[in-house]
Amino acid sequence: MITQVVVSFEAATNVMRNKGVAQMSFVEVAGVKVDTRHYIGGQRVASELTYTNTSPIDNSFLGEISRGSKTEADLAVAAAKKAFPAWAALGAAGRGALLLKLAELVEANIEPLSQIETMDNGSLLRSHRRGVMPRVAMNIRFFAEWAMNNLHHEAFETRGHSNNISWDPSGVAVLITPWNAPLMLATWKIGPALASGDTVVLKPAEWTPLSASFFADLTKQAGIPDGVFNVVFGFGREVGADLTAHPDISRISFTGSVPTAKVIAHAAADNLTPCSFELGGKSPLLVFEDADLDLAAELAVEQYDNAGQVCLSGTRLLVHENVADAFEEKFRERASKLKQGDPRDPETDIGPQIHKVHFDRIKGFVDRARAEGQSIVMGGEPNAELDGLYFKPTLVRNPAAGSEIVTAEVFGPVLCMQSFSSDAEAIAMANGTEFGLAAVVVSGNRAHADSITKELVAGTIWVNCFFVRDLRAPFGGSKKSGVGREGGNWSFDFYADVKNTVVSPNGWKE
Numbered sequence: 249m250i251t252q253v254v255v256s257f258e259a260a261t262n263v264m265r266n267k268g269v270a271q272m273s274f275v276e277v278a279g280v281k282v283d284t285r286h287y288i289g290g291q292r293v294a295s296e297l298t299y300t301n302t303s304p305i306d307n308s309f310l311g312e313i314s315r316g317s318k319t320e321a322d323l324a325v326a327a328a329k330k331a332f333p334a335w336a337a338l339g340a341a342g343r344g345a346l347l348l349k350l351a352e353l354v355e356a357n358i359e360p361l362s363q364i365e366t367m368d369n370g371s372l373l374r375s376h377r378r379g380v381m382p383r384v385a386m387n388i389r390f391f392a393e394w395a396m397n398n399l400h401h402e403a404f405e406t407r408g409h410s411n412n413i414s415w416d417p418s419g420v421a422v423l424i425t426p427w428n429a430p431l432m433l434a435t436w437k438i439g440p441a442l443a444s445g446d447t448v449v450l451k452p453a454e455w456t457p458l459s460a461s462f463f464a465d466l467t468k469q470a471g472i473p474d475g476v477f478n479v480v481f482g483f484g485r486e487v488g489a490d491l492t493a494h495p496d497i498s499r500i501s502f503t504g505s506v507p508t509a510k511v512i513a514h515a516a517a518d519n520l521t522p523c524s525f526e527l528g529g530k531s532p533l534l535v536f537e538d539a540d541l542d543l544a545a546e547l548a549v550e551q552y553d554n555a556g557q558v559c560l561s562g563t564r565l566l567v568h569e570n571v572a573d574a575f576e577e578k579f580r581e582r583a584s585k586l587k588q589g590d591p592r593d594p595e596t597d598i599g600p601q602i603h604k605v606h607f608d609r610i611k612g613f614v615d616r617a618r619a620e621g622q623s624i625v626m627g628g629e630p631n632a633e634l635d636g637l638y639f640k641p642t643l644v645r646n647p648a649a650g651s652e653i654v655t656a657e658v659f660g661p662v663l664c665m666q667s668f669s670s671d672a673e674a675i676a677m678a679n680g681t682e683f684g685l686a687a688v689v690v691s692g693n694r695a696h697a698d699s700i701t702k703e704l705v706a707g708t709i710w711v712n713c714f715f716v717r718d719l720r721a722p723f724g725g726s727k728k729s730g731v732g733r734e735g736g737n738w739s740f741d742f743y744a745d746v747k748n749t750v751v752s753p754n755g756w757k758e
């Protein structure tokens with residue numbers, strides 16, 4: 249199904265300094281209006297400057313988005329700071345009631361949210377409808393309910409003194425999020441931050457602002473008080489930098505690249521603002537001699553999901569040498585059936601890359617690998633049948649150890665395949681990058697799989713499966729893949745101020 253996108257020019261109230269024409273305040277996606285201005289203190293606020301947002305599907309113009317600066321960063325943090333005491337005082341139950349209403353509104357708006365997100369970031373419409381947007385609602389509901397029902401510590405005593413542990417609201421949380429799963433990843437942070445009693449300033453990635461804007465309208469409809477949830481749009485190095493260096497914030501949660509995390513850590517250092525980082529990966533998918541090769545091939549092909557723009561992807565296929573040829577045959581047979589095209593078409597398996605800049609980055613990695621003489625046995629080029637940002641699913645066979653293509657995060661539909669001859673070699677290869685986000689182990693023997701998983705350095709390991717994620721479980725990366733863990737209590741340990749009140753048995757008058 250192909251949906252028409254109409255861009256309307258309404259409520260043109262502000263002058264765009266960079267173009268000298270009236271600024272539009274809305275875009276219309278599949279009949280739904282999406283505001284292109286910041287959402288600060290419950291109001292829409294336009295910036296004097298804008299930037300152009302296009303759809304990765306066909307490079308069509310989506311809208312001019314308000315381009316935030318220090319002014320808007322200050323406004324948003326001030327609004328969030330002002331709203332904080334009342335939001336904190338509501339308590340988990342009061343906040344929970346509003347957040348559950350918000351989750352219901354997300355559920356009632358799965359179709360427009362899916363259309364908006366697909367248009368903006370090019371991920372599959374069918375995935376948004378079936379999985380991603382229901383998950384957005386679940387993210388909000390889960391953390392609201394966790395704060396109400398599960399956030400407690402078993403009481404214990406120290407020489408008759410009771411220890412009473414509480415998770416107190418900490419202040420204003422700044423959330424900086426990426427473009428590969430915009431609203432899904434943002435709500436992993438928004439849910440626990442708001443449930444813990446913090447107020448929020450969200451800065452979505454510049455290439456994908458629209459779902460966050462529509463979501464802001466839903467927070468208003470849910471009755472979340474003005475200033476509790478704010479969104480500012482714009483570039484990372486501009487408004488993102490102003491937000492993360494702000495002295496009035498209590499937390500920074502960031503998902504994105506390692507270089508940006510380092511810049512944010514520096515910005516946070518002056519104020520010693522605690523940071524949570526979920527960063528990239530170059531995860532291994534290990535196929536052992538005792539593996540079910542059909543399952544292994546199926547799991548390997550899944551690594552092309554979202555056009556390879558998934559931090560958790562097992563992009564290094566490490567296969568035992570005795571089954572490597574048989575595995576490769578099954579893998580290529582399955583991969584050849586993947587249909588690339590318009591992400592709104594329900595038959596499509598792989599859509600476009602997010603943006604021309606990113607597309608060129610992926611192509612650069614592959615071109616350099618080719619120039620180095622690496623063996624590209626599948627794909628390796630843009631899809632000539634499709635105009636635009638569609639890069640073919642690619643396989644690089646036996647890349648030279650230590651080469652760029654097998655060590656750097658490409659973040660596109662590019663997998664490398666290498667062979668090993670022993671468990672020790674497999675483990676050394678798996679752990680041999682600066683990342684440690686995830687790993688996939690495919691083996692037919694439980695004891696064997698156990699002996700491998702305990703040696704792997706990664707935040708999440710999947711055995712004979714991929715992408716099974718329970719919000720009660722810790723999520724995050726080891727080594728350069730991240731700092732901290734989110735999920736269940738781990739999220740609240742970060743967003744809240746954890747407090748221990750020790751009460752003596754002595755001194756009471758009543």
Ligand code: TXE
Nearest residue numbers: 425426452453484485488489504505508527528559657659
């Ligand atoms: O990410 P950035 P980019 C990886 C992936 C990808 C690469 C580059 O390898 O190819 O990063 O993508 C904001 N202060 N991942 O350049 O720059 C920015 O506006 C504050 C992995 O898009 O890290 C956006 O909102 N904020 C990843 C967010 O940071 C700043 C997902 C992410 O942008 C800022 C995305 C600054 N100085 C990319 N500079 C994953 N782990 O899933 C930028 N930002």
